[in-house]
Amino acid sequence: xxxxxxxxxxxxxxxxxxxDSFVALDDLSLDIRPGEFLAIVGPSGSGKTTVLNMLAxxxxxxxxxxxxxxxxxxxxxxxxxxxxxxxxxxxxxTVRGNVGFGLTHGPAGAGLDRAAxxxxxxxxxxLVNLGGAEERYPHQLSGGMRQRVALGRLIANEPExxxxxxxxxxxxxxxxxxxxxxxxxxxxxxxxAAERRTVVFITHGIDEAVYLADRVVVLGSRxxxxxxIVDVDLPRPRNEATRAxxxxxxxxxxIWELIRDEAIRATVE
Ligand SMILES: Nc1ncnc2c1ncn2[C@@H]1O[C@H](COP(=O)(O)OP(=O)(O)OP(=O)(O)O)[C@@H](O)[C@H]1O
Numbered sequence: 001x002x003x004x005x006x007x008x009x010x011x012x013x014x015x016x017x018x019x020d021s022f023v024a025l026d027d028l029s030l031d032i033r034p035g036e037f038l039a040i041v042g043p044s045g046s047g048k049t050t051v052l053n054m055l056a057x058x059x060x061x062x063x064x065x066x067x068x069x070x071x072x073x074x075x076x077x078x079x080x081x082x083x084x085x086x087x088x089x090x091x092x093x094t095v096r097g098n099v100g101f102g103l104t105h106g107p108a109g110a111g112l113d114r115a116a117x118x119x120x121x122x123x124x125x126x127l128v129n130l131g132g133a134e135e136r137y138p139h140q141l142s143g144g145m146r147q148r149v150a151l152g153r154l155i156a157n158e159p160e161x162x163x164x165x166x167x168x169x170x171x172x173x174x175x176x177x178x179x180x181x182x183x184x185x186x187x188x189x190x191x192x193a194a195e196r197r198t199v200v201f202i203t204h205g206i207d208e209a210v211y212l213a214d215r216v217v218v219l220g221s222r223x224x225x226x227x228x229i230v231d232v233d234l235p236r237p238r239n240e241a242t243r244a245x246x247x248x249x250x251x252x253x254x255i256w257e258l259i260r261d262e263a264i265r266a267t268v269e
Contacts, residue, residue: 007070009034009161009198010055015064017050023223024050027064030217030226032200035193039201039209040217041255043262047224048202052165055200056082068161078107081159083150085166089138096134099124099152108157121156127186128152144175148182155186162187164201168208180211181239189236206259210251211238218258221266228258 008031017025025047032038040048053059054066057076066073068080089098100121103109109117125134128148138146147167154162167183168176188196203209209216213232220227232251234242242248 007034008032008067009036009069010200011065011067011070012051013065013067015051015054015061015066017047017054017059017224018062025061026223026225028224028226029064030229032198033193033214034198035196036215037187037189037196037199037201037213038215038217039203039213040219041203041206041209041259042219042224042227043221043259043266045224045266046219046221046262048219049165050224051219052082052163052200052202055161056080056163058082078157079159080161080163081154081157082163083154083165083167085169089146089149089153091138094135094137095125095130095141095149095152096121098138098149099128099130099156101153102157106157108159124152124156127155128182142175143171144179147171147179151179151183151186160197162197162199162201164199166202166204169204176205176208180208184212184238189238206252206255207243207248210234210248210255211243216251216255218255220259221262230255230258 010032012028012030015025015028016023028051040051042048050059054061055073057073057080090101093101100117103112103117103120112120125131128151130145130148130152133141133145138149141149168179171179187199201212210232216230216232217226218228218230219225230251234247
């Protein structure tokens with residue numbers, strides 16, 4: 001990886017985003033550290049997806065600067081992988097075909113011969129616990145399995161930065177908990193930060209943000225703006241016991257208090 005120690009992986013400096021005269025995001029400055037798991041929470045309309053789209057290079061800020069490894073983001077690139085809530089799998093491709101799609105058809109596979117690509121796909125399928133389902137098609141999979149495929153496709157390309165927009169929101173509560181642990185394992189929470197990828201993870205779930213993240217960025221709305229950055233100093237590796245601690249409950253409550261009024265307002269307007 002190109003990461004320079006002590007330099008931020010991503011730096012946002014006074015970033016603003018307008019849609020015509022509507023301010024979707026106002027003056028956001030934030031450093032994201034290499035290997036960090038950063039969660040973003042905030043009420044509906046606070047600009048979470050707008051931030052992620054700009055980091056992905058799918059949209060451009062109206063003002064300010066966004067640097068990745070010290071260089072301005074000019075568009076999408078293989079150094080960043082994106083996963084959405086309803087990440088559309090290719091229905092005509094099997095699990096193996098979907099996981100390997102970026103390697104076969106995208107820049108991530110350049111320089112890998114067929115055997116190397118197949119070996120990587122097999123390793124990733126194992127990693128996301130889809131062994132035995134390689135030849136199944138998306139319509140033959142549960143929602144949880146489909147998001148595993150999407151996760152596999154994301155990491156098969158080995159991007160340095162994972163950008164995830166509510167990837168677990170469509171799943172039932174139990175499956176979501178299982179996949180949270182999978183994401184932490186894949187992120188290598190038991191390894192030093194230098195061994196990890198950088199993750200930016202948007203969620204509506206405050207508990208989910210606290211369970212997963214090193215820091216939680218809390219955005220406010222109207223206009224979208226930074227409200228607080230909360231350090232989550234819960235020890236790693238985290239597991240079921242983590243959720244039962246008083247520290248976990250305290251952190252979740254304090255984040256909820258930060259967004260409660262706006263979240264309630266967002267439901268009645
Ligand atoms: N292409 C667009 N054109 C006009 N307005 C937009 C566009 N994209 C987003 N917005 C507006 O910008 C604001 C921020 O949107 P964004 O999707 O980033 O919020 P969010 O925090 O991700 O919301 P949610 O939690 O509902 O997904 C919203 O008020 C939205 O309506």
